[in-house]
Amino acid sequence: xxLPYGILIATMAFLMIxxxxxxxxxxxxxxxxxxxxxxxxxxNNDLTMGVTVLPDGTISYPLVxxxxxQGLTVSGLQDIxxxxxxxxxxxxxxxxxxxxxxxxxxxxxxxxxxPNTYQxxxxxxxxxxxxxxxxxxxxxxxxxxxxxxxxxxGQKRTVNLRETFQSRDLTLNPVLKPNDTVFxxxxxxxxxxxxxxxxxxxxxxxxxxxxxxxxxxR
Numbered sequence: 001x002x003l004p005y006g007i008l009i010a011t012m013a014f015l016m017i018x019x020x021x022x023x024x025x026x027x028x029x030x031x032x033x034x035x036x037x038x039x040x041x042x043x044n045n046d047l048t049m050g051v052t053v054l055p056d057g058t059i060s061y062p063l064v065x066x067x068x069x070q071g072l073t074v075s076g077l078q079d080i081x082x083x084x085x086x087x088x089x090x091x092x093x094x095x096x097x098x099x100x101x102x103x104x105x106x107x108x109x110x111x112x113x114x115p116n117t118y119q120x121x122x123x124x125x126x127x128x129x130x131x132x133x134x135x136x137x138x139x140x141x142x143x144x145x146x147x148x149x150x151x152x153x154g155q156k157r158t159v160n161l162r163e164t165f166q167s168r169d170l171t172l173n174p175v176l177k178p179n180d181t182v183f184x185x186x187x188x189x190x191x192x193x194x195x196x197x198x199x200x201x202x203x204x205x206x207x208x209x210x211x212x213x214x215x216x217x218r
Contacts, residue, residue, distance in 0.1 A: 029098065031069050031077065033057055033150070033179050036099025041085070041092055050099060055179060056150055063088050074098065104178035108133040111140035111184040125173045126159060129182065136161065136184055144185040149177055 031037070033055045041047035051059045057070030064084050069077055078096050085092040104120035106129050113134030121128075126147065136142065142161040149155065157174065161184075164172045176182070 029073065031072050031074070032104070033070060034103075034105065037069075037077075038097045038099055039081070040095040040097075041089075042095075044089065044092070047085070055181075106176050106179070107181040109181065109183045111137045111186050113137055120176070120178045123175060125170070125175050126182065127164065127173055129176060130161075139187050141185045141187045146183045146185070147174060147176070148181040148183070150179055150181070 031053060033053050035053045037051050037053065037059065039047070039049055039051060039061070047062055051061060053059055053069060056068075058066045058068050060066055061081070064081065067080070067084075072080070074096050078094050081096070082092055082094045085094065105117045106120050107117050108129050109115045112130065113136075115133065118129055118132050126145075130136070140161075145159040145161050147157045147159060149157075159172065159174070
């Protein structure tokens with residue numbers, strides 16, 4: 001069955017417009033950690049591959065090594081790789097396309113009940129993500145909750161969770177950014193959780209002292 005000429009022309013025009021829009025959106029898009037990039041180098045199968053942008057914003061690519069790509073556009077990265085590969089290939093042709101759409105994540109690790117990655121939601125605070133992770137465990141050090149930001153200019157911030165939960169000061173409960181990592185440290189040192197443990201420890205000490213006394217009398 002042949003399509004009428006007018007419908008065929010309209011369909012082709014629609015596809016051309018859709019392709020142009022997709023290309024424009026890709027040009028405006030800024031590469032971020034977790035993105036899947038399809039790298040094609042003309043007539044070079046060894047350099048044609050898919051790569052994943054690592055949490056630190058870099059990719060690892062043959063002949064180039066580690067390259068920081070976060071914040072670049074697709075065409076910008078194409079230009080950089082073309083320039084770098086020119087040292088090894090004659091007039092390389094590099095084409096890059098985005099793979100599957102990525103979802104921003106926040107990493108909640110350490111002494112929480114469900115350490116995992118959680119989907120980022122703009123405006124959510126530290127306590128929102130801790131709630132998703134089931135909250136701190138019994139062995140969590142509430143004074144040492146570290147928030148790491150990998151974005152340019154980011155740094156480590158230590159949060160006292162007791163102050164955060166007890167205070168209404170929102171500055172103590174930071175809004176997290178995409179790809180932030182939260183790590184709650186474990187309690188250190190000799191810790192007694194209840195009087196039952198004290199009784200057990202005291203009994204062991206008395207037993208050891210009794211054995212020592214008996215052995216020293218022989």
